[in-house]
Amino acid sequence: QVQLVESGGGLVQAGGSLRLSCAASGTRFSITVMDWYRQAPGKQRELVAGINRGGATNYAESVKGRFTFSRDNANTVYLQMNSLKPEDTAVYYCHARIGNDYWGQGTQVTVSS
Secondary structure (H helix, E strand, O other), X not given: OOEEEEEOOEEEEOOOOEEEEEEEEOOOOOOOEEEEEEEOOOOOOEEEEEEOOOOOEXXXXXXXXXXXXXXXXXXXXXXXXXXXXXXXXXXXXXXXXXXXXXXXXXXXXXXXX
């Protein structure tokens, strides 16, 4: 059973930084698609950043230049979030596609003004 475990969320003031981590376990295959989504109260879940099958990294327009997606091996990814804004407040979810879609439990990021 594939599991995604996230960490690194918390409360930070506007302009601050946080780093999210996501480690996948339960598979011996290298995961080609891993990304970060977020969902704010009353809004749909949206893609924040991730890597696609072609190996390219994609970012939502709202986070370009502030967030950086990275991975240090096939199944661990990070999201470095700088210059955080109150509108970045959301639950952040790690997602992986290994045939099926798998989701982490989510980690809360709260940015105060």
